[in-house]
Amino acid sequence: MKGRIYTTQKCFVCQGALNYVEGRGHLSCVTHPDHQWKGACVVRFGRNHTKRFKSVLEAERHLIYLRVQTDLGKFDPREWAKDQPLSFLALRLKFIEYKKSTNITLKQVKDIERVLIRAGQTWDRMQIRDIAEAEIEDFLFQDHGVSSKTIANWKTALHNFFAWVVRREKKKSNLQMPSFPVTSFKMKMKAVVSIEDQQKIITEVKKISWNHNPRIWLAIKLLALYPRVRPGELINVKEGHINLVDLYIVFPQPKEREPKYIHLLKEVAEEIRESQRLYPAMPTMYFFRHLKRRNGLKVGTQFGPVYLNKWWKQACVNLGFSDVTLYPGTKHSTVTALGKIMSPEQIQHNVTGHASEAFKRYFLPDYQEKILATKQISDMQKKIASDNVFKITVKKNK
Structure with missing residues (x-):
């Protein structure tokens, strides 16, 4: 059978080698079998596995385990290596x-x-x-x-x-992929605002942030205007990603992993061009960066992941809006409002570029059809009500 147990201990009588006796829990001398050893020993299993034990009994258990694993085709000497590469x-x-x-x-x-x-x-x-x-x-x-x-x-x-x-x-x-349990969840609806309120908030952002950094307002305006862009993607835009000749911004590494573009309106392109004229920079610099040194912020560093949301929330507080954060206040609110004038297919193709679960939650499906159907029900109910009008006679006290 593969594998043996060895020890450096010698026979007390003849100083001969002690050999492992299978299944007996000890090593003994061939010449003097009454002299047994049950102490420190080593298990050697093939050329790649050696392990020390304090007793022959522990070593024997380990040896049996290795033989069973080998029979099952599961033995891997790396599992017993000192650096444990398969842990x-x-x-x-x-x-x-x-x-x-x-x-x-x-x-x-x-x-x-x-x-x-x-x-x-x-x-x-x-x-x-x-x-x-x-x-x-x-x-x-x-x-x-x-x-x-x-x-x-x-x-x-x-x-x-x-x-x-x-x-x-x-x-x-011979490792197999384990099965994973089914986990379910349902995303909560986040607070959205009407387009009118959204524009009030964006105007307030401009009012409170313009002297600090006009690109704060510009970033939030772009998020509301282009729902396919996420805040994290927008702040990663560099000067060289903006093409004001052909009027587009490219996002090289969005969440979808494929480059995507937004096509700029002329007035938006002019706002970006004016900002670049006032604050020129190399193509490798982030466009949405800090332009002035203030409160420990270094000039030229990129906006942080919560920086725009901080200004959005301050504008909401000033106007009395609560529980409306940047992402649903811009992206989701715009998509919800578009559901009143565009079909789902039009929005997916021309606005968001995809149909995510969030799109399904915030989009108002078939708005025009639903309004028309409700109006027809209302008209029908009014007609029936008019046909069943009866007078109520009120008796006057004499």
């Missing part, structure tokens, strides 16, 4: 390095890393093959104090991680 800890660290080399943002990498660190609190010392459906389900469905949407995002991150591991190790370790 969850080692693989999650490699996965993060791999993700950094792909075309995703640093924020997305950090989000994935946080999920794996959370899972690693339980799994870091486990071999990857020992993490199966039960362990994944227990992790996802325990109370983490987060929303169902967050749990669904965690599931996606873990699924991507295991898919990457299986692709790497399928031939070497």
Whole structure:
């Protein structure tokens, strides 16, 4: 049988080698079998696996386990290596390095890393093959104090991680992709505003931010005018991405991973051109950047991820609007208003460029048809009511 147990200890009588006796839990001398050794020893299994134990009994259990794993086709000497290359800890660290080399943002990498660190609190010392459906389900469905949407995002991150591991190790370790449990969630509707109120807020933003940085107002105006652009994509625009000759802005790396464009109205192009004239810069500089040094902000640095929302919320407070943040106040509010004058197909093709779940939540489907149908019901009810008019006679007291 493959594998043996060895020791450097010698026979107390003849100083001969001690040999492992299968299934007896000890080593003994061939010449003096009564002299047995049950202490420190080493298991050697093939050329690539060696492990020390304090007792022969522990070593014997380990040897039996290795033989069973070999019979099942699951033995991999790397699982017993000192650096544990097939542990969850080692693989999650490699996965993060791999993700950094792909075309995703640093924020997305950090989000994935946080999920794996959370899972690693339980799994870091486990071999990857020992993490199966039960362990994944227990992790996802325990109370983490987060929303169902967050749990669904965690599931996606873990699924991507295991898919990457299986692709790497399928031939070497015969690793199989574990099944993932079904997780469901429903996004809440965020507060939107009418176009009239939206423009009041944007005007207020201009009023309170113009002397500080006119590009704050310009950025928020563009978000309301071009719903296909996300705030994170807009602040990543560089001077060289803006073409004022052919009137467009290109977004090289949006969330959809394919470059996308917005076509500028002439008046918008003139506003951008005037801003570039007042604040000239190299093509590699961010267009939406800090133009003055104030409150620790360095001139030339890019707007932060919450910077525009900060000014939007201040304008809302000044005007008495509550619970309306930048994203739904611009993008979603515009799409909702467009539902009154455009069809879903027109909006998807010409405005948003796609039909996301958010689009389905905020778009008012078939607005004109629904209004027409309701008006017909109302007219029908009024006609029937007029046919059934009767007089109420009020008796006067004599």
